[in-house]
Amino acid sequence: MEKDNLQRNFEGYLSTPRLWQNAEIYGLQQCVLSKTSLRNFSVINAGNLRLGKLVEQFVFHQLSDDDSCSIIAENIQVQDGKRTIGELDALLMTESRPVHLEIIYKFYLYDPEEGPTELSHWIGPNRKDSLLQKLDKLKEKQLPLLYHPKTQSLLDDLGLSTSETIQQVLFKAQLFLPLDHQNIEFNQLNPACVKGFYVKMDNLELFKTGQFFIPEKINWLMDVHDDVKWMNYDNFLLKLNPLTNKKLAPLCWLKQHGKYSKFYVVWW
Structure with a gap:
């Protein structure tokens, strides 16, 4: 690390x-x-x-x-x-x-x-x-x-x-x-x-205008910061779908309207 x-x-x-x-x-x-x-x-x-x-x-x-x-x-x-x-x-x-x-x-x-x-x-x-x-x-x-x-x-x-x-x-x-x-x-x-909060896949469109990042599990402790490679919504979905298809709920970061959030996307 x-x-x-x-x-x-x-x-x-x-x-x-x-x-x-x-x-x-x-x-x-x-x-x-x-x-x-x-x-x-x-x-x-x-x-x-x-x-x-x-x-x-x-x-x-x-x-x-x-x-x-x-x-x-x-x-x-x-x-x-x-x-x-x-x-x-x-x-x-x-x-x-x-x-x-x-x-x-x-x-x-x-x-x-x-x-x-x-x-x-x-x-x-x-x-x-x-x-x-x-x-x-x-x-x-x-x-x-x-x-x-x-x-x-x-x-x-x-x-x-x-x-x-x-x-x-x-x-x-x-x-x-x-x-x-x-x-x-x-x-x-x-x-x-x-x-933070959690959402189901169906509700992700609420954040379509945001930017996203999926940290590795070892980095789940840290607060959201800006020194990462943010993704747009479409690229985020490309990275997210293989995880939820395996019934994994990743911790994600969101940057939207000048605010930072931690959230999970759940498959259940």
Whole structure:
């Protein structure tokens, strides 16, 4: 990844709020990182990572600038013989006690017809995952890994005990609303996470006079900027159609009437 894009992604990560603020959801407590003046990211080889691993590096970089805690270990593999049971994202030492931290960064779209509750409406762009599925996985698989017998020897080596260690998540997300459903009410989640909208193919003509860009997935974190090769509507469709035909919902950028927007085009 180019250095400029790496920096833009880091700034996009920093500007993304936590998915919920003060209240706990599913009994999950959000980690609140100290306010930081950190703005530059220069970790070598970070540009070759998948999006999820890149976010982890951004978090570790931010934590390294936080005087109130220190990183004890990152990406701790828990194994039973040759079989990997799972991984703890990070173990931290804070001013009060050790913390097991799980790091999540997601992109969710609001489907008003999906489920009966605020949390159940949020799904992945390709409908292969959902917010509820991720919360369940955290609660039932990822966080209980701390108490697995095979984790105990790893903790012993680090001088930690499960009884003293608390568990937190750093759950950030970018949320996208239907084009015709922009005024939804947020009771549990953070409305500041809304970054754009989504449309079906049938509604794309509304933006026929705009200019378009389709970033690679590794660049989904960053905010829209002008230093790209914008496409007109016809060229955009030529690039878009093969993706939607494969049932892929790409994140796209729009420049129209002097405004910039992020949006998904969904096939469903």
